[in-house]
Structure formats: C-alpha cells, structure tokens
Amino acid sequence: MSQPLVQLTNVKKSFGPVDVLKGVDLQVFAGKVTALVGDNGAGKSTLIKGLAGVQPYDEGTVLFEGNPVDLNSPKQASELGIEVVYQDLALCENLDIVQNMFLGRETLKSGTLSEAEMEAAAARALQSLSVKTVKSVRQTVSSLSGGQRQTVAIARTVLREAKLVILDEPTAALGVAQTEQVLNLVRRLAEKGYGVLMISHNLQDIFQVADNIAVLYLGNMVAQLQTSQTNTNEVIGYITGATANVKED
C-alpha cells in the first residue's frame, strides 16, 4: 500500500488524571475515506482536535506525507493542508456563500483578491466537486438547506487547499435525500485525491462511503479495518468492547 497521508503513532492525551487517548495509532490515505467510529466518550473528538492543532497531543508522533510535523496550532495544521468541518459548520447565516468561503481569508497565499476573483474561486471550488445543488454563490447561507450548508463548508476546505479533510458527523442533522447528497460529495472528495477522515455514528453511512474503518474504544485504537473485509456485526463488536483488542500498558 502507498505511504499514508497521515500517520499517527502512539498518540496520547490526558486531561488531568483522565487518560483520554492511550497510545493511538492511525493511518489515513489520500484518495480514501477513513471512518472514525467509537462510542460516546471513546476519544474521537479529542483525536481530531489534535490533528487540527486545536488541542495538541501530549505524546506521540505525527507524520504528514512521510515527514514528522508539529501540530501545535490550527494555523500549523492549516498550513499543512489539514482542515476540519465541525458539526456547527462555522458558517455565518447573514453572509453569502462567497463571503463565507473567504471568511477570515480575504487574502490568500497569492495575495488580495477582488470580489469578482473571490466569486470565481468560490464557484470553481464548488464545480471541482461537481456540486450542482447550489444555484448561486451569492445566496446567503440562511437561505440554504442543511445539505447545501454542509456542501459549502466542505467546498471551503477545498478552497483552502486542504489535503486532509476531517468531517465531524457530516450527516447527523440531515434527512434521507440530503444525507445522500453529502455522502456523494464525501466520495467525490476522495475520488479527487483528498484524504478524508469522517467521524460518524451511522454505520449505514459508513458502509456506503468509507474505504477503511478505524475503531476507538475507551481511548484505544482497537481496530483498523477495510470496509470490504468486514461487516456491521464485527464493527459493533469493536465499538461496544464485546470484541476486546486493547493494548496492555
């Protein structure tokens, strides 16, 4: 198999006396969707906050494209090409799609952009993901459906030149049709070569879009499975701890 885009080795994180990540390994590949699953409190959010540089790990190594990297701030993570779409999406209701896509980044690496250039770049980001559900990039976010909002938040990561897109429960608040739209978009992200790490509690979604499934149980990575080589019962066994595979200290 090719070199992972991201490789975490023996990552640990504690809050006071509570060990939340107890030496976690994880590999995420470019062009693949990796689902991160685990019961409430397993450590999924803590794991992605470390990758996002929001809450740095206490110990462990992170290789990005094969090189050791520090992830001590969101800026460092973003500069490497790690972008997270949190459940709240961090979109401003009263602003339009273009304004939201450039929020806080009115100037890019290439310098300051005019309105027309920003509009064109926003449209290009959506087109690159074959998004047809958004009619105009000048629509305000308040007029968009939940699925369209998720789409805009994902397209924003593309505009920010992400290499790894981390999605926190992207379909949690969506109905059936919009879930389908967003799952198609997640697949397209991978087809375009992005590495995707997706937290989800929905096994149906996971079996539909994920190439790999990583299971956290009480702060331990108990399984990294290929979706094609496993089934729902096996994954549930690891999530609930019925199938034990915990590293001894």
Ligand SMILES: Nc1ncnc2c1ncn2[C@@H]1O[C@H](COP(=O)(O)OP(=O)(O)OP(=O)(O)O)[C@@H](O)[C@H]1O
């Ligand atoms: N800042 C913090 N201070 C203290 N404890 C924390 C902190 N953040 C997380 N925890 C604890 O770490 C454990 C793992 O939390 P985390 O949010 O990473 O789990 P999760 O798998 O994302 O859960 P969920 O599916 O419910 O979102 C929990 O027991 C939680 O209470």
